[in-house]
Amino acid sequence: MSFRKMIAVTFAAFAVLSSFAQDAPEKVSVKSGRILVAYYSWSESGNTKYAAEQIQKSSGGELLEIKPKNAYPKDYSACLAQAQKEIRDGVRVELANEPVDFRKYDVVFIGSPNWFGTVAPPAASFFASAGLAGKTVIPFFTYGSGGMQNCERDAKKLAEKAGKVLPAKAIRGANVREADKEIADWVGSMLDVTKDAAASGFYGFELKSWDGKDVKTADFKGRVVLVVNTATRCGFTPQYERLEKLYKEYHDKGFELIDIPCNQFGGQAPGSDEEINTFCTSRYSTTFPRMTKCDVNGEKQIPLYKFLKEETNKADIRWNFTKFLVDRNGKVVKRFESGDSLDELEKLIKSLLEQK
Numbered sequence: 001m002s003f004r005k006m007i008a009v010t011f012a013a014f015a016v017l018s019s020f021a022q023d024a025p026e027k028v029s030v031k032s033g034r035i036l037v038a039y040y041s042w043s044e045s046g047n048t049k050y051a052a053e054q055i056q057k058s059s060g061g062e063l064l065e066i067k068p069k070n071a072y073p074k075d076y077s078a079c080l081a082q083a084q085k086e087i088r089d090g091v092r093v094e095l096a097n098e099p100v101d102f103r104k105y106d107v108v109f110i111g112s113p114n115w116f117g118t119v120a121p122p123a124a125s126f127f128a129s130a131g132l133a134g135k136t137v138i139p140f141f142t143y144g145s146g147g148m149q150n151c152e153r154d155a156k157k158l159a160e161k162a163g164k165v166l167p168a169k170a171i172r173g174a175n176v177r178e179a180d181k182e183i184a185d186w187v188g189s190m191l192d193v194t195k196d197a198a199a200s201g202f203y204g205f206e207l208k209s210w211d212g213k214d215v216k217t218a219d220f221k222g223r224v225v226l227v228v229n230t231a232t233r234c235g236f237t238p239q240y241e242r243l244e245k246l247y248k249e250y251h252d253k254g255f256e257l258i259d260i261p262c263n264q265f266g267g268q269a270p271g272s273d274e275e276i277n278t279f280c281t282s283r284y285s286t287t288f289p290r291m292t293k294c295d296v297n298g299e300k301q302i303p304l305y306k307f308l309k310e311e312t313n314k315a316d317i318r319w320n321f322t323k324f325l326v327d328r329n330g331k332v333v334k335r336f337e338s339g340d341s342l343d344e345l346e347k348l349i350k351s352l353l354e355q356k
Contacts, residue, residue, distance in 0.1 A: 028166070034105055035061025037056045038064040066095065068093045095122065108135050112139075119141075124158060132162040139155035144172075211273070234320040237320075239342065240283075260294055276293065312324065312332055
């Protein structure tokens with residue numbers, strides 16, 4: 001090859017690479033508490049739902065299921081026949097979702113199955129009604145065999161008021177449950193996500209269970225939660241019996257209890273995490289979630305306790321079995337000191353469980 005030809009080939013290759021670089025979307029910096037992952041899925045175990053859950057896991061955003069007011073037929077053929085007619089007639093189906101406060105979000109993922117080459121009507125209705133002005137919108141789709149087809153094009157039209165619409169992702173439904181890494185890499189290629197516990201409130205924290213498993217406070221969304229710092233050799237230790245009674249009585253109604261063993265008060269929670277758990281389960285037959293032993297005051301206090309104190313009277317924890325009650329929306333409702341009435345605590349738990 002002549003020198004002139006080599007130069008020409010080199011410049012051509014450089015031009016191609018440059019065009020790829022220009023086409024690649026610039027990463028968007030966003031806090032995890034400012035991300036919404038909305039999706040429509042026909043079935044409880046649907047492919048789009050699974051994809052949305054993986055996106056939520058990778059981004060740390062808030063998950064929202066798009067629900068039509070009138071559910072589609074359970075028979076899939078009848079469902080598609082209805083959807084095809086709605087798409088043909090340009091119907092905007094009515095949604096059952098409560099109004100979304102889009103001021104809380106900077107990035108909005110919106111997911112849908114590919115129905116007849118375009119966005120499913122419930123997802124299209126969400127696109128059209130959502131307050132997307134100034135937002136970064138990222139569509140994603142699952143499909144049977146047709147690929148993306150017109151889904152991305154139509155999603156861009158529906159999101160025309162958005163600040164920007166990033167390239168969509170399409171995943172074959174049959175492969176979606178093997179695509180966790182692919183989805184995570186895709187999310188990572190577009191977003192530079194920083195954790196934002198403050199924006200997520202109570203739902204922005206991570207804990208470790210007594211046996212080393214990851215526990216997120218976001219796992220308890222929609223439930224009334226009681227957080228208690230405990231000890232096994234305290235005068236208040238017998239409260240375990242009443243706490244277990246509360247847990248058994250109200251757990252199925254939406255109540256959760258998080259046990260945080262702490263050895264900062266008189267050294268009354270000695271022993272390993274396993275020993276503490278064995279004591280509680282054998283002596284008091286407890287069944288509620290127990291975390292690893294933590295500090296709740298001082299420089300080494302876990303972030304959750306810093307938040308709980310700031311949300312109430314800002315005072316340090318005084319002793320074992322201080323309790324924080326959190327409502328279904330993640331609001332810290334009340335702080336109960338060690339010796340406060342457990343009857344009053346139970347009354348408030350019942351009241352919060354009755355609230356939607």
